[in-house]
Amino acid sequence: MNYKYANRIERVKPSAIRELLKLGADPSIISFGGGYPDPEIFPIEKLRKVYDQVLQEEGRLALQYTGTEGLMALREKLVNRVKQIGISCCVDNLFIIQGGQQGLDLAAKAFIDKGDIIITENPTFLGALAAFNPYEPEYVGVSMDEDGMRMDELEAALQKHPNVKLIYTVPEFQNPTGVTMSLERRKTLVELANKHNVVIVEDSPYREIRYEGEDLPSIKSFDTEGRVIHIGSFSKILSPGLRLGWLIADRALAEKLSLLKMASDTQNSTLNMYAVNRFMDMYDLDEHIVHIRETYKHKKELMFQTLHEAFPKSVAYTNPQGGLFTWLTFPQHIDTKILMQERSLPIAKVGYVPGESFFPNIQEKNHCRINYSYMSEENIIRGITNLGKLVQEIC
Amino acid sequence: MNYKYANRIERVKPSAIRELLKLGADPSIISFGGGYPDPEIFPIEKLRKVYDQVLQEEGRLALQYTGTEGLMALREKLVNRVKQIGISCCVDNLFIIQGGQQGLDLAAKAFIDKGDIIITENPTFLGALAAFNPYEPEYVGVSMDEDGMRMDELEAALQKHPNVKLIYTVPEFQNPTGVTMSLERRKTLVELANKHNVVIVEDSPYREIRYEGEDLPSIKSFDTEGRVIHIGSFSKILSPGLRLGWLIADRALAEKLSLLKMASDTQNSTLNMYAVNRFMDMYDLDEHIVHIRETYKHKKELMFQTLHEAFPKSVAYTNPQGGLFTWLTFPQHIDTKILMQERSLPIAKVGYVPGESFFPNIQEKNHCRINYSYMSEENIIRGITNLGKLVQEIC
Numbered sequence: 001m002n003y004k005y006a007n008r009i010e011r012v013k014p015s016a017i018r019e020l021l022k023l024g025a026d027p028s029i030i031s032f033g034g035g036y037p038d039p040e041i042f043p044i045e046k047l048r049k050v051y052d053q054v055l056q057e058e059g060r061l062a063l064q065y066t067g068t069e070g071l072m073a074l075r076e077k078l079v080n081r082v083k084q085i086g087i088s089c090c091v092d093n094l095f096i097i098q099g100g101q102q103g104l105d106l107a108a109k110a111f112i113d114k115g116d117i118i119i120t121e122n123p124t125f126l127g128a129l130a131a132f133n134p135y136e137p138e139y140v141g142v143s144m145d146e147d148g149m150r151m152d153e154l155e156a157a158l159q160k161h162p163n164v165k166l167i168y169t170v171p172e173f174q175n176p177t178g179v180t181m182s183l184e185r186r187k188t189l190v191e192l193a194n195k196h197n198v199v200i201v202e203d204s205p206y207r208e209i210r211y212e213g214e215d216l217p218s219i220k221s222f223d224t225e226g227r228v229i230h231i232g233s234f235s236k237i238l239s240p241g242l243r244l245g246w247l248i249a250d251r252a253l254a255e256k257l258s259l260l261k262m263a264s265d266t267q268n269s270t271l272n273m274y275a276v277n278r279f280m281d282m283y284d285l286d287e288h289i290v291h292i293r294e295t296y297k298h299k300k301e302l303m304f305q306t307l308h309e310a311f312p313k314s315v316a317y318t319n320p321q322g323g324l325f326t327w328l329t330f331p332q333h334i335d336t337k338i339l340m341q342e343r344s345l346p347i348a349k350v351g352y353v354p355g356e357s358f359f360p361n362i363q364e365k366n367h368c369r370i371n372y373s374y375m376s377e378e379n380i381i382r383g384i385t386n387l388g389k390l391v392q393e394i395c
Numbered sequence: 396m397n398y399k400y401a402n403r404i405e406r407v408k409p410s411a412i413r414e415l416l417k418l419g420a421d422p423s424i425i426s427f428g429g430g431y432p433d434p435e436i437f438p439i440e441k442l443r444k445v446y447d448q449v450l451q452e453e454g455r456l457a458l459q460y461t462g463t464e465g466l467m468a469l470r471e472k473l474v475n476r477v478k479q480i481g482i483s484c485c486v487d488n489l490f491i492i493q494g495g496q497q498g499l500d501l502a503a504k505a506f507i508d509k510g511d512i513i514i515t516e517n518p519t520f521l522g523a524l525a526a527f528n529p530y531e532p533e534y535v536g537v538s539m540d541e542d543g544m545r546m547d548e549l550e551a552a553l554q555k556h557p558n559v560k561l562i563y564t565v566p567e568f569q570n571p572t573g574v575t576m577s578l579e580r581r582k583t584l585v586e587l588a589n590k591h592n593v594v595i596v597e598d599s600p601y602r603e604i605r606y607e608g609e610d611l612p613s614i615k616s617f618d619t620e621g622r623v624i625h626i627g628s629f630s631k632i633l634s635p636g637l638r639l640g641w642l643i644a645d646r647a648l649a650e651k652l653s654l655l656k657m658a659s660d661t662q663n664s665t666l667n668m669y670a671v672n673r674f675m676d677m678y679d680l681d682e683h684i685v686h687i688r689e690t691y692k693h694k695k696e697l698m699f700q701t702l703h704e705a706f707p708k709s710v711a712y713t714n715p716q717g718g719l720f721t722w723l724t725f726p727q728h729i730d731t732k733i734l735m736q737e738r739s740l741p742i743a744k745v746g747y748v749p750g751e752s753f754f755p756n757i758q759e760k761n762h763c764r765i766n767y768s769y770m771s772e773e774n775i776i777r778g779i780t781n782l783g784k785l786v787q788e789i790c
Contacts, residue, residue: 059439241665270636
């Protein structure tokens with residue numbers, strides 16, 4: 001039949017990138033494409049104990065419905081935990097979400113009417129564009145340098161566009177570039193948002209995966225007017241397969257957002273919330289995160305050493321202090337999507353994410369995102385070496 | 396700050412009912428309000444074995460990301476399972492959702508522009524109204540009799556309103572009335588939808604909880620044009636705390652809907668999908684469902700016997716052949732919300748859901764929904780007896 005879809009469906013399309021990444025699922029391909037954690041670091045034995053105890057001792061509660069905002073004990077732990085990053089809040093400000101992605105959907109659902117503007121970093125997380133698109137926003141991309149989003153450009157954008165509703169940022173080890181926003185810019189960002197009455201969405205899934213440099217206070221910690229929505233996630237620090245994250249906002253806003261969550265999916269998995277709560281009772285999550293940091297630091301160094309040896313000087317790459325990704329910039333004439341389709345996948349047997357889909361408006365072709373958390377050390381060396389050979393031929 | 400919300404937020408309000416139900420969380424209250432399964436029937440020991448084995452044998456996969464559509468082995472099992480209800484489909488037609496509720500959100504997100512019409516049963520599931528409201532539909536409610544939605548009224552509504560996008564129905568043991576749509580009407584419904592080019596959302600969370608009468612084929616089984624979205628759920632047949640359901644649609648439509656799911660929350664819990672898949676390998680889900688049916692049949696009979704003894708003849712109630720609810724109709728002058736607030740909660744210490752919020756347009760005040768799955772046998776007798784005494788005084 002000929003479906004009479006809503007207008008927003010025009011903005012919902014499978015990306016060519018997604019199709020390419022499906023090719024990358026071929027087991028003979030070494031894929032640097034996904035944003036997967038290293039499965040070696042999942043605390044499987046600990047989680048076995050945790051699920052066993054939760055089901056034995058609290059099974060009737062853990063398998064039942066619970067409130068939309070999520071398990072109170074877990075929310076209390078998170079309220080306590082975010083004090084470390086300068087966020088002072090109470091349980092009324094924090095609720096559990098289905099991974100960070102749901103926070104992006106809820107923020108756009110709450111604020112975006114067709115044609116409203118979302119300011120993003122340029123490039124930005126493509127999953128955020130996917131979450132926002134059904135609400136039919138327009139985008140303004142703001143350039144980044146090594147200190148993150150450029151504040152002069154942001155100010156100009158805010159002055160030019162009166163209908164900006166949201167500023168979206170991944171302030172630590174940004175997806176896709178790996179860049180971290182400086183302390184000074186975090187403060188300026190909040191000042192500019194105050195001046196122009198705009199809401200900031202601070203998406204921080206990677207912030208605890210830092211292996212160099214100093215932790216910075218969250219953007220939310222500078223928020224005096226209740227205009228920052230802070231989003232955190234257990235996906236990178238424990239397991240993405242549990243689908244648990246958290247959202248922090250001013251009380252009135254948090255209430256609206258949790259009503260939208262109730263409408264969307266009622267609640268998160270009760271069992272998984274009980275399990276993560278108990279994991280944090282029985283084990284030291286911070287100790288586990290230290291282990292993750294060490295593992296990724298080592299993998300990153302291995303990848304950078306191999307990039308240095310295998311790639312021509314004409315290819316630049318960012319040097320992140322944490323997170324999972326680096327961002328490669330090729331000479332202008334290289335189209336990384338064509339490179340992947342015609343040579344990298346079929347010849348070098350290596351996958352990555354071509355950079356173009358990370359740009360909200362003008363898609364630059366000569367970048368790609370490379371992940372170093374998921375592949376084994378052996379495959380990092382082999383994959384980057386093979387890709388390097390191929391790149392040497394064309395750069 | 397003064398948030399510049401999207402227009403749709405005007406439609407997102409905490410209901411007075413929700414506030415009343417929070418009072419019902421007081422442990423001294425016997426609450427017939429929720430739609431909770433009996434926690435006594437959760438197969439806790441079996442699930443302990445299942446989670447233990449999944450984590451031991453497949454932990455690295457089960458804790459990792461997976462595709463938006465969900466675990467292939469589980470989708471294959473469900474494709475097989477729905478053959479029993481006359482649905483012939485393949486894995487491309489079926490994906491896993493975050494409980495039935497998410498299916499309702501996705502359907503409205505795909506089809507509803509502001510002002511489009513959704514036809515619902517009158518009364519209808521209030522969670523569906525909550526899911527649909529943010530997309531700013533108008534509603535047309537169609538009366539029900541003991542065979543479900545009245546087809547003469549539906550046809551008149553379709554003729555009168557050219558911009559109907561969806562017909563929403565809970566065909567078995569409807570929430571809130573407990574009524575089941577007859578075979579004849581299922582066929583007629585599809586014919587009318589074909590004639591007027593409208594999509595049907597068939598929400599079937601209760602269909603396997605039948606303890607009297609014959610199973611009926613699903614509405615989807617009569618769909619020759621790909622216009623029925625069928626939604627099923629593990630919440631009532633296994634556990635709501637796992638948040639797993641499934642959605643079946645024509646291939647092109649299923650692809651759009653799963654793209655919307657990806658945008659909303661990436662995917663369901665991988666671990667819970669592995670666990671349910673293994674549960675179905677290790678144990679007989681149908682045998683478990685037989686046990687649920689027996690339990691609820693007994694509780695329903697107990698409640699009906701008590702209603703019969705304790706309530707005046709002026710209060711009518713539906714006699715469902717399955718599911719979790721009956722629907723009480725009081726004399727016209729009784730407002731069940733005021734009754735609950737002023738007498739039932741404070742005096743009888745009994746909660747229920749006042750009927751008004753189940754009506755999309757004109758809210759009838761003299762009904763309430765009573766759940767019989769959750770409370771213990773003792774509390775069913777005590778609660779209904781106490782409520783009956785109170786009702787005797789005023790009817």
